[in-house]
Amino acid sequence: MSTAAGLMLGYAADLLLADPRRGHPVAGFGRAASALERHTWRDERRAGIAHVAVLVGGAALVGLTAERVRRPVPHTLLTALATWSVLGGTSLDREGAAIDAWLAAGDLPRARRQLTHLVGRDTSRLDESEVVRAAVESLAENTSDAVTAPLVWGAVAGMPGLLGYRAANTLDAMVGHRSARYERFGWAAARLDDLVNLPGSRLTAALAVLLGADRRGAWRAWRRDASGHPSPNAGPVEASFAGALGITLGGTNTYGERVEHRPVMGQGRPPQLNDLDRARSLARRVGAAAVLVAAVSARRGPRRRGPRPTTAAAASAQPAPRRAR
Structure with a gap:
């Protein structure tokens, strides 16, 4: 319950x-990870594995220490603090x-600069539709990474x-991308992030299907187009x-x-300005549903089993037979 x-x-x-x-x-x-990287970086996978093991293991150990608190109220408050520290849904929505x-005000240059807070791609030459597309893609992916997962x-x-999940996800953003420096050192961070995000991404996609305006379209796009994405x-x-x-x-x-040509997902029209607000609304609904699913799952989780009762005690604990009417 806590x-x-x-x-x-x-x-x-x-x-x-x-x-x-x-x-x-x-x-x-992130600052601690950067400081450690100055000592652990080598152009090899083994060094990257050790880097990830120390940082993710350390974060999980902090969480394990806090988890040992048995009193319900302190445990609830510590869990709430940990949850708040790893979620980013509201900041994502504000971006x-x-x-x-900025787009509604007709200031495309400012919208492009704002978009750099969400994506790593070059935004300097994007038109309005491409800015909306990039923002919607980031909203979708980060709703999974920063909320559901x-x-x-x-x-x-x-x-x-x-805490362990957030450490793994943060390390992927720091060293898990493809570059000359991190091609081998960041391999472990990227693969671990892929692994730990599997359940959250599938739940996010399922909730988008259930809560979206076009359920059949969402399900068809998931089944048909998802495998073409590099992630x-x-x-x-x-x-x-x-x-x-209903967009592409x-x-x-x-x-x-570097230029990437990714396959088109969906069969609708190109994104328009009003689609960004619709995507934000869908992301908020998915986040609200995700926390309900998580709370119910935690509430119905495995219970600790006590010692098996003796035969006599088990017999005395059985309910009395019902009398025939």
């Missing part, structure tokens, strides 16, 4: 407070709202799951969002000197 209550309270805290501008625990973890506002791990593994987890959520909203996502993205 885990379920803590997940709900932490989700509510994210809705009300979002991420602090200073002193965020995830930012502190989407800012992009929407941590809630799933919180329900399954409590505070060690929450095994971004594919299902982006495809289901595309189908649910995917296409050509530029990352510095």
Whole structure:
């Protein structure tokens, strides 16, 4: 019960407070990871595996220490604090709202600059439709990464799951991308992130199907188009969002000197300005449903078994036979 209550309270805290501008625990973890990287970096996979093991294991150990608190109220509050620290749904929605506002005001250059807070691609030459597409794709993927997936791990593994997941996801963003420096060192971070995001991405896609305006379209897009995406987890959520909203996502993205041509997902029209607000609304519904699923799952989790009763005690505990009428 305390885990379920803590997940709900932490989700509510994210809705009300979002991420602090200073002193965020995830930012502190990032600084610690960068400092450690100066000592652990080698152009080899073994060094990357050790780097990930120390940082993710350390974060999970902190969560395990907090999980040992047995009193319900402190345990609930600690779970709520951990949940709030790893969620990012409200900050994600605010970034989407800012992009929407700049586009509605006709200020495409400002919208492009705002978009750089969400995506790593080159935004300097995107037209309005491409800005909306990039923002919707980021909303879909990050609803899974920053909302659903941590809630799933919180329900399954409590505070060690929450903190360990966020550590793995943060390391993927830091070193898991393809580049000359991280091709081998970041391999472990990228593969671990793929693994831990599998359940959250599938739940996100399923909720988008259930809560979207076009359920059949979302289901068809998920089944038909998700496998064409280079990410095994971004594919299902982006495809289901595309189908649910009745638009197409995917296409050509530029990352510095590298150009990626991704397959089109969905069978609708190209994204328009009003689709960004629709995507934000869908993401909020998916987040609210995800926390309910997580809370129910935590509440119905495995219970500790006590010692088996003796035969006499078991017999005395059985209900008396019902009398015939």
